[in-house]
Structures are given as structure tokens and as C-alpha cells.
Amino acid sequence: MPEKSVARGQWKSRVGFILAASGSAIGLGNIVFFSANAYRFGGGAFYLPYLIALFVIGIPVMILEFGLGNFTRHAFPGSLSRIAGNKGEFIGWWANVNAAFLTMYYITILGWVLGMLFGSFGALWKTSVAIPAFGLAEGDLANPVAFFFQMLSTWKPVIFVAIIWFFNILIIRKGVETIEPATRIFVPLMWIFMIILIIRGVTLDNGIHGVYLLFTPNFSVMKNPAVWQGAFSQIFFTLSLGMGTMTAYASYLPRKSDVTQNSVITSLLNCGFEYIAGLAIFSILFACAVVPQASTLSMTFFILPRGIGEMPAGVAAFGILFFGLLLLAGLTSSVSLVETVVSSIKDNFGWTRRKTVGIAATVGLIGSACFALPQVVNPGLENDGTLGLTLLDLMDHWVFSYGLLIIGLSECLLIGWVYGVDKIRRYVNSNSRIQLGRWFNVLVKFVIPSLLIYVLAISVWGEFHDGLYGMDYADNYSEGYSFMRSAPIVVFAFWIIACTVGGVILTRKGEFKDHE
Numbered sequence: 001m002p003e004k005s006v007a008r009g010q011w012k013s014r015v016g017f018i019l020a021a022s023g024s025a026i027g028l029g030n031i032v033f034f035s036a037n038a039y040r041f042g043g044g045a046f047y048l049p050y051l052i053a054l055f056v057i058g059i060p061v062m063i064l065e066f067g068l069g070n071f072t073r074h075a076f077p078g079s080l081s082r083i084a085g086n087k088g089e090f091i092g093w094w095a096n097v098n099a100a101f102l103t104m105y106y107i108t109i110l111g112w113v114l115g116m117l118f119g120s121f122g123a124l125w126k127t128s129v130a131i132p133a134f135g136l137a138e139g140d141l142a143n144p145v146a147f148f149f150q151m152l153s154t155w156k157p158v159i160f161v162a163i164i165w166f167f168n169i170l171i172i173r174k175g176v177e178t179i180e181p182a183t184r185i186f187v188p189l190m191w192i193f194m195i196i197l198i199i200r201g202v203t204l205d206n207g208i209h210g211v212y213l214l215f216t217p218n219f220s221v222m223k224n225p226a227v228w229q230g231a232f233s234q235i236f237f238t239l240s241l242g243m244g245t246m247t248a249y250a251s252y253l254p255r256k257s258d259v260t261q262n263s264v265i266t267s268l269l270n271c272g273f274e275y276i277a278g279l280a281i282f283s284i285l286f287a288c289a290v291v292p293q294a295s296t297l298s299m300t301f302f303i304l305p306r307g308i309g310e311m312p313a314g315v316a317a318f319g320i321l322f323f324g325l326l327l328l329a330g331l332t333s334s335v336s337l338v339e340t341v342v343s344s345i346k347d348n349f350g351w352t353r354r355k356t357v358g359i360a361a362t363v364g365l366i367g368s369a370c371f372a373l374p375q376v377v378n379p380g381l382e383n384d385g386t387l388g389l390t391l392l393d394l395m396d397h398w399v400f401s402y403g404l405l406i407i408g409l410s411e412c413l414l415i416g417w418v419y420g421v422d423k424i425r426r427y428v429n430s431n432s433r434i435q436l437g438r439w440f441n442v443l444v445k446f447v448i449p450s451l452l453i454y455v456l457a458i459s460v461w462g463e464f465h466d467g468l469y470g471m472d473y474a475d476n477y478s479e480g481y482s483f484m485r486s487a488p489i490v491v492f493a494f495w496i497i498a499c500t501v502g503g504v505i506l507t508r509k510g511e512f513k514d515h516e
């Protein structure tokens with residue numbers, strides 16, 4: 001190993017690490033995306049595939065990602081380079097480019113959330129303004145929806161997005177030294193917010209029926225491959241896997257850390273939160289007789305606000321609570337995404353944190369601003385409770401349904417077949433109370449890769465069979481605005497080229513410094 005050694009931050013306590021890792025995992029994915037996905041597959045039908053995905057894929061991959069970081073004390077590209085050479089490093093950078101895209105649009109969504117939070121203090125629950133930019137007359141839409149569209153038709157989201165970036169920089173400026181205290185406050189706070197929302201939700205008249213829907217199993221949908229595709233993507237996303245985020249966080253752990261137990265605790269905290277968030281959301285929607293929506297963004301910005309707007313009392317207070325919760329949960333996740341990229345670049349090029357954060361935030365802000373103004377792409381945004389075709393939605397499709405799974409698959413193959421999963425398993429076992437048996441090798445070498453390949457193959461087949469994602473929508477634009485028709489292809493090409501070219505260029509560009 002090279003002799004060079006530079007000081008590397010370290011978590012002050014195990015609790016601090018677990019709070020930060022669970023803060024990364026608990027985010028928008030837990031509160032709104034999970035409910036939207038669960039609803040799409042019939043509520044209770046989603047739970048079994050989801051739980052299987054958690055135990056068969058989620059926790060084992062979390063052990064791998066934590067293990068890699070703790071073992072190599074490097075961010076993702078550096079640690080994969082250690083165990084699998086250039087091939088590994090390429091995957092690490094490929095993941096980083098995906099993480100950069102995710103960071104940009106995740107922060108865009110948080111910018112919109114901030115706008116809705118400001119709005120909740122007044123205008124949001126009252127306005128019913130005309131929005132000429134979207135061809136909407138006064139009274140066309142329920143208030144929160146009108147408010148949202150009105151906000152989107154202005155430049156305000158760019159300012160909100162800049163504010164969110166500013167908070168990210170503030171929290172990340174000294175690495176774990178500043179991330180740890182922030183998550184120590186934010187994470188407990190969001191549990192409290194969530195518990196208040198649940199109590200309110202299930203005590204509303206009829207609220208309990210939403211809970212029934214969420215927990216009534218339906219085994220027949222399990223034959224549908226789309227359910228598994230949804231469950232696998234959701235488990236990667238919600239646990240912040242498949243981006244190297246957990247590797248980056250675990251690289252700041254002291255040498256002798258209990259990786260297995262940390263993985264189990266983090267995963268269970270996350271999925272526990274998701275489970276109870278489902279209770280709050282479905283009960284509120286049912287009590288207020290609002291039909292949930294399968295699309296994640298409409299769930300966040302139209303459906304739930306509409307549900308809250310129908311509450312018998314305290315509408316503004318619950319609106320503030322809901323958007324405040326999303327903001328807290330989202331910030332502790334976006335910080336981890338920014339740290340994923342920052343730590344990789346820092347490790348690789350030996351730049352100072354200040355310079356790395358400065359450059360990453362500037363590029364990131366520009367990206368988030370592009371995602372924030374959907375009308376630039378799609379001037380006739382839909383008003384039926386979806387956002388129509390946006391850059392954000394198109395990019396999310398490729399990162400969420402493919403990027404995460406491809407990276408998870410590559411990770412398992414590199415560790416399982418190139419480096420040797422037994423070495424990682426023995427390392428992890430040497431400091432862990434829970435001992436991983438040989439079954440873990442079988443899982444990493446055969447079971448997880450086969451499942452991921454199956455689901456990816458089905459998805460790719462779907463793109464060919466049903467047409468590229470977004471094409472059916474874009475076909476509506478047969479005349480006029482021509483970018484709309486090519487947007488699905490342009491975004492797909494941009495995604496695949498950016499990841500691959502980024503991966504090739506960055507591999508072997510700098511040198512990794514050793515940290516002890």
C-alpha cells in the first residue's frame with residue numbers, strides 16, 4: 001500500500017454514525033415514494049416482495065457497502081479499485097455520475113418542498129389563482145395543486161434550490177465533524193414529526209381503512225415481474241444503496257466496527273420508519289377520501305397536500321408539519337449524496353474539502369436549477385395531477401430503475417467473483433457479534449446477481465416491447481414543440497454517455513491516498 005497518509009475524519013460515536021446512516025436512508029423515499037409504489041401494486045401486495053427484497057438483497061448489500069468502506073477506508077471508486085483494480089474503479093465512478101444526477105434532482109424536489117413549506121404558512125391553503133402559463137383558469141384546481149403550478153411557472157424554484165444547496169454546504173463543510181451534529185438533531189426530530197402525523201392520521205374518521213388497504217395482502221400480484229422490479233429498486237433507493245453512499249459513510253468509521261450489526265440496525269430503522277410512514281399517509285388519504293396516486297411526484301405535491309387540506313382542523317399546522325418533515329428527512333439524505341461525490345473526488349485528487357465542495361455545489365446547483373424549471377422543457381405541463389413529462393421524471397427512471405440495480409449487481413459480481421467474498425466476510429466477522437455463515441457467499445455470488453439480472457432483463461425487454469420510457473407521452477406532441485418528442489431518447493442517451501464517459505475519464509486519473 002502507498003505510504004502517503006492523510007488525516008481522515010472519523011465519527012465521534014457509534015450512535016452518531018447510525019443516526020447519520022439512517023438519516024441518509026430515511027428520506028423522501030420513505031415518506032412518499034414508498035406509499036406511491038405500494039399503492040401502485042395494490043397496497044398490501046407490495047409488502048411481501050418488499051420484505052423479501054429487504055432480507056435477501058437490502059441487508060446483505062448494506063453489509064457489503066459498509067464492509068468495503070470500513071475495510072478500505074476509501075470512498076466508493078477508491079475502495080472498488082483496491083479490491084478489483086481498474087474495473088472496480090470504473091464502476092465506482094459510474095456510480096458517482098449516477099449519484100451526481102440523483103443529487104441534482106433530489107435537491108430540486110427539496111427545493112419544491114421548501115416552496116410548499118413557505119406556502120403552508122398562508123397562501124397555499126387559500127389561493128385559487130389563474131395560471132396562464134399552464135392554461136389554467138381560476139378555480140380549476142384544488143388549492144395546493146394550484147399553488148404548486150403557480151410556483152412552477154415562476155423562477156422561484158431556482159431560489160429555493162439555491163437555499164437547499166446552501167444548507168447542504170453548511171452541513172457538509174467540515175465532513176463528518178459537521179454532518180454528525182446536524183443529524184443528531186434532525187433525525188430524532190423527524191421521528192417526532194412522523195409520530196405526530198401517524199397519531200393524527202389513524203385517529204381521523206375512516207383513517208383506519210387506509211391502514212387496512214396497506215396491510216391486506218394479495219399474493220396473486222407476486223406473479224407480476226413489475227412488482228419485483230418495483231420492490232428491488234425501492235429497497236436500493238430507500239436504503240441509499242447502489243451509489244456508494246454507505247461506503248463513503250463507513251469509510252469514516254474506526255477500524256474495529258461491528259459492520260453487520262450496524263447494517264441490520266440501519267436497515268431496520270429505515271424500514272421501520274417506512275412502515276409507519278405508510279400508516280400515516282394511507283390513513284390521511286382515506287380519511288379525506290382522496291385517491292392516492294401511483295406517481296411519486298404527484299403523491300408529494302398534489303395528493304397528500306390535498307388530503308391535508310381536507311383535514312377537519314389545523315390544516316396549516318399539519319401542512320407545515322408534513323413539508324417540514326419532508327425537508328428534514330430529505331436534507332439528511334441529500335447531504336449523504338453530496339458527501340458520496342465529494343469524498344470520492346477528494347480521495348482521488350487530494351483536493352481540499354473547501355475546493356471540492358465549492359466545485360461540486362456549483363455544478364450541482366446548475367443541474368438542480370435545470371431540473372427545477374420543467375416548463376422550460378414542457379411548456380404545457382399536465383394539470384391532471386401529474387407533472388407530465390419532465391427532465392426530472394425521465395432521469396429518475398434511468399437512475400432509479402436501472403442505475404442503482406446495475407451498480408448493485410456489479411458490486412456483487414466484483415466482490416463475489418473478482419476479489420472473493422470470503423475475504424470480506426472474514427473481515428466483517430472479525431469485528432462483528434453476528435457471524436455471517438457461508439450462506440452469505442452464496443447470496444453474494446449467485447442469488448443476488450441472478451435476481452438483479454432477472455429484473456433488469458425484464459425491464460430492458462419492456463423498453464423494447466412497450467417503447468422507450470416516456471415515448472408514449474412524447475408521442476402526444478406530434479406537432480409543435482419538437483424537443484418533447486425526442487426528450488426520452490435524449491435523456492436516455494445523455495445518462496448512459498455521461499456515466500460511461502465519466503467512468504472512463506476518471507478511472508486512473510488521480511491517485512488514492514492512504515488514510516490511517
Ligand code: TRP
Binds near residue numbers: 024025027333
Ligand atoms: N435513501 C434516500 C431516500 O429514501 C435517498 C438516497 C440518499 C439515496 N442517498 C442515496 C438513494 C443513495 C440511493 C442512493 O430518500
